[in-house]
Amino acid sequence: MLQSLEKIQKNSSIVGEVRGKGLMIGLEIVTDKETNNPSEKLAGLIRLESFNRGIILEIGGHYNNVVRILPPLIITKDLVDIGMEILKSAIEEVEGL
Numbered sequence: 460m461l462q463s464l465e466k467i468q469k470n471s472s473i474v475g476e477v478r479g480k481g482l483m484i485g486l487e488i489v490t491d492k493e494t495n496n497p498s499e500k501l502a503g504l505i506r507l508e509s510f511n512r513g514i515i516l517e518i519g520g521h522y523n524n525v526v527r528i529l530p531p532l533i534i535t536k537d538l539v540d541i542g543m544e545i546l547k548s549a550i551e552e553v554e555g556l
Contacts, residue, residue, distance in 0.1 A: 460528070460543065461484060463543040463545060463547075464546075467486075467500070467543070467550060468539055471554065472492060472554060473491070473498065473501055474487070474488065475485070475487040475488065475489035482530050484528045485503055486525065487525050488501045488502040488524045488525070489524070492495045493517075497520075499518075500525040501524070501553055502518050502525065503523075503555050504556070508548075508549035509546055511547055512545045512548065512549060514542050514545050514546065516546075517529060520547040
């Protein structure tokens with residue numbers, strides 16, 4: 460999962476950092492990678508787009524700009540792949556706004 464998220468980060472202009480331990484992972488959402496300004500608004504939009512597409516994410520962090528992924532410990536590889544594709548498309552949708 461972490462490798463998929465790092466690939467999303469590399470191709471995204473609004474994912475500043477990917478961090479976590481085990482299956483508890485966070486994506487820091489920023490206005491742009493140059494300034495690393497936190498974006499609570501974009502994080503909320505990603506959460507909403509992801510929910511509308513079928514996955515539930517949390518928002519946290521000091522600036523409410525960290526999208527938290529907390530899958531069940533028994534998640535299958537197939538479901539991880541589906542979830543990563545949903546998250547990727549939600550981020551792309553928000554970037555296009």
